[in-house]
Every structure is written in C-alpha cells, then in structure tokens.
Amino acid sequence: MPFAQGTRGFVRPLPMTDEQMESIVLLTKQKVGTAGAEAGSMFDIGDVLEVLEGPFKGLQGPVLELGEGGEGLTLALTVMGRDTPVELPARHVAKI
DSSP: OTTSSSOTTOOOOOOOOHHHHHHHHHHHHSOSOHHHHHHHTTOOTTOEEEEOSSTTTTOEEEEEEEOGGGSEEEEEEEETTEEEEEEEEGGGEEEO
16 A cells, blocks of 8 residues: 555644634634725715725726625626626725
C-alpha cells in the first residue's frame, strides 16, 4: 500500500481548552454584516450605486427596491446588454 508509508501530510490534531471552544462558538453566533445593514438604510430608490463585491463588481445602476430591514436591495444592472433587476446585499454596494 503506497499510502500507508510515512506521515507526510498528516497533522495530528491538538486538544482544545473549554475557553478556546467557547470563543469559537461565540463567533458563530455573531451577526455578520451589521455595518452593511446600517448602510442599506442610507440608500433611497433611484440612487445610482456601484457594486463593490461579487460577480457584478464594477457595474453601476439605480436602486429599484429596498429590502426589509435595509439588509438587501435590488439594482437595475446592465447584464449582456439588457437592464436586469439584481438583488444584492447592501454591504456589497456604495453610492457613486
């Protein structure tokens, strides 16, 4: 068996303390993107925004709809020569 020889690539895990485990659990309970939610309330329908992250990065378009709680919004982006409504998180866009 060629895979049974040696230990190259094998990492033996080390035990974690209860405090380390609790700090990881607390990180999983934190809400991500709270700054983007606050920023979403700054946008109004008709504002022209630029996409900063994701597959539509660099595209610009007006706001068509605001999502509930200011966490998301819908922009009209020109995709393949046509205006297309695209839903994005508010943290992925900025005013021009």
